[in-house]
Amino acid sequence: MEEKRVVLETRGLSRYFGGLKAVDGIDLRIHEGDLHSIIGPNGAGKTTLFNLLCGVLSPTRGQILLHGQDITGLPPYRLAHLGVGRSFQITNIFPTLSVFENVRLAAQALGRDNFRLFTPVTRLPHYVEKAYAALAETELLELAHVPAQQLSHGDKRRLELAILLAQDLDIWLLDEPTAGLASELVPGFMALVDRMRKAGNKTVVLVEHNMNIVMSLSDRISVMHQGKLLAEGSPQEIARDEAVQAAYLGTMYMDAEQ
Amino acid sequence: MPQQTNTTTRASLWPGLLTMILFVLVPYSYAAFTGTPQPETSGLARVHSAAESIYCVKGISPVTSILLIELAVLLIVVLWAWLKQGEPGGKTAVFHQHGWYLFTLALLIAIPFIIAWQTNSSPCTRGKAFFWQSIYIDVFILAILALSYNLMFGFTGVVSFGHAAFFGTGAYAVGLFMKHLEWPWWLAILASLLLGILIALIKGFVGLRIKGLYFALFTLAFAEVFFLLAGNRIMVNITGAEDGFTFTVPDWLNMTKNRLFFYYLTLTFLTLAFITIYRLMHSPTGSVLSALRDNEERAQMIGYNTFHFKLLAIVLAGIMATMAGILRGLALKGASPNVLGLDFTMNPLLMSIVGGVATFSGPVIGAFMLRLTEQLLRDSIITIGTLSLNIGDHWTLILGIIFILSVMAFPHGIVGTWLSKNLHTRNGWITLFQRPKTNKDTFVQSSHPPSSTKHKETS
Amino acid sequence: MTTTFDSSPALRTGALRQSLLISALFVVGLLVINLLFFPVGTVAVVLLSGLYQGMLFFLVAAGMSIVFGLLDVLNLAQGSFFMLGAYAGFAIYGALPEGTPTTVRFVAALVGATLAGGLLGGVVEIALLRPLYVRPIFQIVLTLGLATAIEEIVREIYGPAGLIPIEPPAALDTTFGVFGAQFETYRLFIIVVGFLLMVSVSLLLQRTRLGIIIRAGVQDSEMVEALGINVRRVFTLVFVLGTAVAALGGMTAAPFLGAYPTMGTQFLLTAIIVIVIGGMSSYEGTAIASILVGLTRATAEQLSLQYFNTPILASVSALVFMVIVLLVRPTGLFGRE
Numbered sequence A: 001m002e003e004k005r006v007v008l009e010t011r012g013l014s015r016y017f018g019g020l021k022a023v024d025g026i027d028l029r030i031h032e033g034d035l036h037s038i039i040g041p042n043g044a045g046k047t048t049l050f051n052l053l054c055g056v057l058s059p060t061r062g063q064i065l066l067h068g069q070d071i072t073g074l075p076p077y078r079l080a081h082l083g084v085g086r087s088f089q090i091t092n093i094f095p096t097l098s099v100f101e102n103v104r105l106a107a108q109a110l111g112r113d114n115f116r117l118f119t120p121v122t123r124l125p126h127y128v129e130k131a132y133a134a135l136a137e138t139e140l141l142e143l144a145h146v147p148a149q150q151l152s153h154g155d156k157r158r159l160e161l162a163i164l165l166a167q168d169l170d171i172w173l174l175d176e177p178t179a180g181l182a183s184e185l186v187p188g189f190m191a192l193v194d195r196m197r198k199a200g201n202k203t204v205v206l207v208e209h210n211m212n213i214v215m216s217l218s219d220r221i222s223v224m225h226q227g228k229l230l231a232e233g234s235p236q237e238i239a240r241d242e243a244v245q246a247a248y249l250g251t252m253y254m255d256a257e258q
Numbered sequence B: 001m002p003q004q005t006n007t008t009t010r011a012s013l014w015p016g017l018l019t020m021i022l023f024v025l026v027p028y029s030y031a032a033f034t035g036t037p038q039p040e041t042s043g044l045a046r047v048h049s050a051a052e053s054i055y056c057v058k059g060i061s062p063v064t065s066i067l068l069i070e071l072a073v074l075l076i077v078v079l080w081a082w083l084k085q086g087e088p089g090g091k092t093a094v095f096h097q098h099g100w101y102l103f104t105l106a107l108l109i110a111i112p113f114i115i116a117w118q119t120n121s122s123p124c125t126r127g128k129a130f131f132w133q134s135i136y137i138d139v140f141i142l143a144i145l146a147l148s149y150n151l152m153f154g155f156t157g158v159v160s161f162g163h164a165a166f167f168g169t170g171a172y173a174v175g176l177f178m179k180h181l182e183w184p185w186w187l188a189i190l191a192s193l194l195l196g197i198l199i200a201l202i203k204g205f206v207g208l209r210i211k212g213l214y215f216a217l218f219t220l221a222f223a224e225v226f227f228l229l230a231g232n233r234i235m236v237n238i239t240g241a242e243d244g245f246t247f248t249v250p251d252w253l254n255m256t257k258n259r260l261f262f263y264y265l266t267l268t269f270l271t272l273a274f275i276t277i278y279r280l281m282h283s284p285t286g287s288v289l290s291a292l293r294d295n296e297e298r299a300q301m302i303g304y305n306t307f308h309f310k311l312l313a314i315v316l317a318g319i320m321a322t323m324a325g326i327l328r329g330l331a332l333k334g335a336s337p338n339v340l341g342l343d344f345t346m347n348p349l350l351m352s353i354v355g356g357v358a359t360f361s362g363p364v365i366g367a368f369m370l371r372l373t374e375q376l377l378r379d380s381i382i383t384i385g386t387l388s389l390n391i392g393d394h395w396t397l398i399l400g401i402i403f404i405l406s407v408m409a410f411p412h413g414i415v416g417t418w419l420s421k422n423l424h425t426r427n428g429w430i431t432l433f434q435r436p437k438t439n440k441d442t443f444v445q446s447s448h449p450p451s452s453t454k455h456k457e458t459s
Numbered sequence C: 001m002t003t004t005f006d007s008s009p010a011l012r013t014g015a016l017r018q019s020l021l022i023s024a025l026f027v028v029g030l031l032v033i034n035l036l037f038f039p040v041g042t043v044a045v046v047l048l049s050g051l052y053q054g055m056l057f058f059l060v061a062a063g064m065s066i067v068f069g070l071l072d073v074l075n076l077a078q079g080s081f082f083m084l085g086a087y088a089g090f091a092i093y094g095a096l097p098e099g100t101p102t103t104v105r106f107v108a109a110l111v112g113a114t115l116a117g118g119l120l121g122g123v124v125e126i127a128l129l130r131p132l133y134v135r136p137i138f139q140i141v142l143t144l145g146l147a148t149a150i151e152e153i154v155r156e157i158y159g160p161a162g163l164i165p166i167e168p169p170a171a172l173d174t175t176f177g178v179f180g181a182q183f184e185t186y187r188l189f190i191i192v193v194g195f196l197l198m199v200s201v202s203l204l205l206q207r208t209r210l211g212i213i214i215r216a217g218v219q220d221s222e223m224v225e226a227l228g229i230n231v232r233r234v235f236t237l238v239f240v241l242g243t244a245v246a247a248l249g250g251m252t253a254a255p256f257l258g259a260y261p262t263m264g265t266q267f268l269l270t271a272i273i274v275i276v277i278g279g280m281s282s283y284e285g286t287a288i289a290s291i292l293v294g295l296t297r298a299t300a301e302q303l304s305l306q307y308f309n310t311p312i313l314a315s316v317s318a319l320v321f322m323v324i325v326l327l328v329r330p331t332g333l334f335g336r337e
């Protein structure tokens, strides 16, 4: 197998909350086009790691490199322009705006029309088309003009995907995209994610608790525990790794089954 | 698609044009070309005779006045076309939305004459009609202030308790420049506006580092510093301390002499402010403003530098509020510390809430409601006569009670409730009476109706 | 026990120490300015009067700060309770028959004002604020309207002019000398009352079950609710305590300041400055900030009386102080990030 390019890399990345080492010296390399899962029990520091990667938190120590360039400490809005997008563990949308507006705003964000104060948005069909395309892809077209807060939970999660899709970014950081979703909907939802990322050749960093899905979709898996990286490898390697198995997989399988 | 836009333009222009023709064009041209109209010919003739009194305004001949009116009509048509450019959507929606705006505008243009007609007085010499013009001028100024407040509070979600700083600065600065520096009116107005922008920039660059409520309190303190300084004895030679100061304005800008002109001047600025906000909130920039009101963190995440957008909102709101203050200073030909006081923060806030936060016409309606109610109550002392209860003196108390009641029972305001009724009839009217779901940032829910109409328009 | 609510004790104690240090340096700085500009006697009076002002600010701000910490409601009507306290005290003082000793009247007025303030606070919380928990911003807006309404009602009943200060007990109605300057005993009494309240509220927060619940609620109200504690009831109680303390403060100030309709707004503005500097929801922050603001105002007042012949700088200095603090620390001296 030829070596893929590294798109996102962390070096000794750490974030402490007072005495708590939420993320502690993480060295991570994400390869282009991979679906790279990060697993670990609740409180392992996965969300904190994502917050560091997308600039919401600044690291206590360490570096983040995007395509080899240091992006540590850049504000979140700059990262979007550099091609890093994120979905949230807790649904994070614009509640009073329509579904369509949510997505159209995402498409507009990376364009050059943000300061056209007196041009009606309808005169900029480019973003409208992009938004509709993303909504079609995520099967939200019918709900396009409903205020986002009125969506069902599952539709809200798909709206998050549509927002990412409309932005045409290279790297997706998906923090438990299926959180709160009824378990029977999870496989279909993740199949949609997989289809979308393959169609666009996206690099995906995924946090997910459902082990069957992680094992079947991932190219690589990293295991986090108490802020540290415990193991990394292909799904097979992780499944075989006895330490990981003994410590986590057992309990996590049980979580997923409940 | 462009063809369809044209037809809708014509259709929705009707109410406005019709009013314009009936109330303004016909009487004016009639008065101008046939001499004194016969009062008994029709009901309209009485409007004619009232319109005729435009002659008495020095320097404006009948022909000029007709020209002016026609220019105004033209301007409105142009503004109208600009307003609705590229607006797709059914005829009815457009008709509903803009036709009534235009109708209102036409009505406001005609109002001095309607009042003159109703009260049998002349619109340009001292009398009832003359007096009511000054009330409407006050309403328009307050409406501009409320629109500006709503841009920050309702549309952008930036809570400020210091809007009076802009308003008062406008009123003070224009007067001080004209009085002490003896600048011509245009330079004074321009400089005051620049000062307003400067304050907005300071508030933005300094204050926006501070989050949420801290920012609101920061602006409160900011306005209070101005209030204290303007009213202090050490400034007595400049600002006249507690008593304020007066200054002279050119005759054509003098509200006492040329009131009808001043009426149209303030109306023009109100229209401009309204159109600016309307267009802004339908533009890409405007949608980012509502987005960051909804969820600022998320807006940053998808790539918006929200600071720039908030700064923009503050500067625009600042310009409008300063302009309102300038108009107020010119109208009263003076300023006193109360224009910097809490009242002029409370008033626009209350007007926005009563009318409907985050709606376009809400703040204007709120301004009309409150100011006219105040006036009517004040008048009611005269009619009651023998009763010692002086309702006018209790206005602030009544205002406070309206304030509390509307916040408690009527959070969407007049326009918001109206719009949400429409929305909820589609989704089952019962939801109208349900409490909003608990949400950390529930303030946002109050702005729910306008955004829902927005997608109605675009669908 | 106390640290279990802190998500990051180490960070907090570190920041706390730093804030304390800044505050101490600030006081020292003010002292130096005082000593540079005034004779020793004046310095003593300035310091005492700064403390006296600070205590009054504290009495208004304490309730605001705790209530804000608990449920994110900034009670902008708190100043009105201060004013109402003063008026209630006057009413009770005047209602007692002529022959009653001044001390009895005075104590009755203090107790009555406190009770009245608490009672009204309870009514306001239950009737007006409770229905609005789903709309926090509107709650704040509502209290602003309430402040206007209360001020107007008082103006209707008592007229705009205000009442002449009532007579305190004879023992307090004297002056004493400090370094050759005279200082009113009554102001010292205010300082003592303020200090006692400061300590007792602190004890309440540190030592009682209610205090622990309050502090936990300030840290994380959802967690407390999850523990099965009725946060609403706790909130009502705290709101009542806060308004009662503010009313007590108003009555305490009455023999010195009298009672007038605008005193509410006046004290509200400074109380806002205090809690912003203190970090909004921090009790220690509010206590320290009120003294800092009091001292700043007293110093600026003396300076501006000396050089401009008007106390203008007093109000301006507090505002400027707040703006500077916000610029250096956007969440106040003792605020959480």
Ligand SMILES: Nc1ncnc2c1ncn2[C@@H]1O[C@H](COP(=O)(O)OP(=O)(O)O)[C@@H](O)[C@H]1O
Binding pocket: A017, A020, A022, A040, A041, A042, A043, A044, A045, A046, A047, A048, A049, C007, C008
């Ligand atoms: N803002 C914060 N302040 C203090 N502690 C935090 C903060 N955010 C997260 N933590 C702590 O960091 C640890 C890691 O949390 P998180 O990254 O959310 O884990 P995960 O997403 O893997 O479940 C947890 O113990 C959590 O309590």
Ligand SMILES: [Mg+2]
Binding pocket: A046, A047, A048, A089
């Ligand atoms: Mg997580």
